[in-house]
Amino acid sequence: MLESIDPSLIDWSRAQFALTAMYHWLFVPLTLGLALIMAIMETLYYKTGKEFWKKTAKFWMKLFGINFAIGIATGIILEFEFGTNWSNYSWFVGDIFGAPLAIEGILAFFMESTFIAVMFFGWNKVGKGFHLASTWLTGIGATFSAWWILVANAWMQNPIGMEFNPDTVRNEMMDFFAVAFSPVALSKFLHSVLSGWILGAILVVGISAWFLLKKRDREFAIASMKIGAIVGLVSSLLVAWTGDSSAYLVAQTQPMKLAAMEGYYNGQQGAPLEAVGFLNPDKKSYNDNIYPFIVDIKMPRLLSFLATRNLNGYVPGIKNIIDGGYKLKDGTIALPASDKIAMGKTAISALSAYRAAMKAGNRNDAMFCREILKSNIQYLGYGYIKDVNDLIPNVPLTFYAFRIMVILGGYFILFFAVVLFMAYKKNLAEMKWMHWVAMLTIPLGYIAGQAGWVVAEVGRQPWAIQDMLPISASISKLDVGSVQTTFFIFLLLFTVMLIAEIRIMLREIKKGPEA
């Protein structure tokens, strides 16, 4: 006899993981962004030999160092949580998750700890070329680390390149390259790293604007703003492109997430994209026939183009994904969720029968059960779903987070373009309003990054591993109180670290590049 899992345990475990991941993502993107910008500045020093560029690069390196020091190892807590709160999941993913994380750990340790030391300690001690290479390699090391983390995340969103072993109850990697270079991993990597570059650029432009507002270090501020805005503009344009390919991949691998991002219930050919929309709070169920918006403006056929690269392509809505019956890209007919649930239950029963037969030494029965398991394994996770409504993620959160990200992404393109225009064609140093806009844009950079993760992670609920393992089967059977306690401990710890980072950064910014 097993007592069922307390729903509040699921909620608190999710909340705790979300809190940790979101705090971690405050530090990581800035590391990635500042690494690129300071490397560009040091390259200018290397090329021109001007001390000005050395001072400029060193100033931003100092802020990089503060962010790196405060943020370092915040991701380790996520790994603790895997072992404690997500033990079923940790075991089930096997070496697929372990391998990328181990590579990430080794890379992070060796590349970053070696080259970051040369970068900070090596001025005037190593050759200019070696120092410059170390600065670039510090950033490249951090970016490689991000790659492996995102490979692990992408596998959860689109599990490929593995086979489930019912003896060990683990997934085993069958094709390393399929896991490491999956289109979803590549897309996630580009989109996430570019968003980090944007955040770095926003911070550089915003802090430089503060110097202009204070009428200090003008040459430094204008030069930094120009580099920041160029990096930001190029990254913003590229992130729009990778966002488009991300959305296309989501349509292929996680159609429910795309439908939630759009508040899109009834599928059609030539599906429109919601340009502006306010969700109707009266809509309680996917099949209640209530229109999902209070007010909305649609862009005809654009969702079809985004999801299928065809203006007339069919895009299934939430209701269609639950009810099934539409034609898939491979020509087969989509199964209704109820059939997937039945197949999932068959897979779990076959797993149970297989293990019992193996224990009893009945090999023939075991092999028969194994075949049944194999033919239903792709729907294993559906066997835990009690109600088809549980297959629908939180639509309002996904829908609005997606819009916040996209609107801010558009704003950043405009912002960087205006900053560049003002810096080259107008007297940016005297434009107080622009300085304020630049400074107020700093929090927006963080909000956009967090909104992006909300779309990616909330939009894939209820799955820990898409279609294979829901959250409810992933978590450890812990006391809710202990999860609540650790939630508040993290909240305190991370908030203290964040306050420390902001205070130390502000102190160093005030000292300026001449310090």
Added chain:
Amino acid sequence: MLKRNIIVRIYYFYAEGFRSMTLGKTLWAIILIKLFIMFFILKLFFFPNFLGKQKTEVQKQDYVGNELINRANPNK
């Protein structure tokens, strides 16, 4: 001899680097305090390895196997 020289040079490179740090000392203090909190307080007292209670690999497989089977039908 050459190898030793390189090791000694690397040692002095780091030693001098750490000695001449200003802001870095504060940051190192923060890093060390944070790592202490993470590994000696959080990890030891709040995040024991849940599956670590199962001693062998086979016991872990059985535990997770039973969890995955029974979670699908908790009232069985």
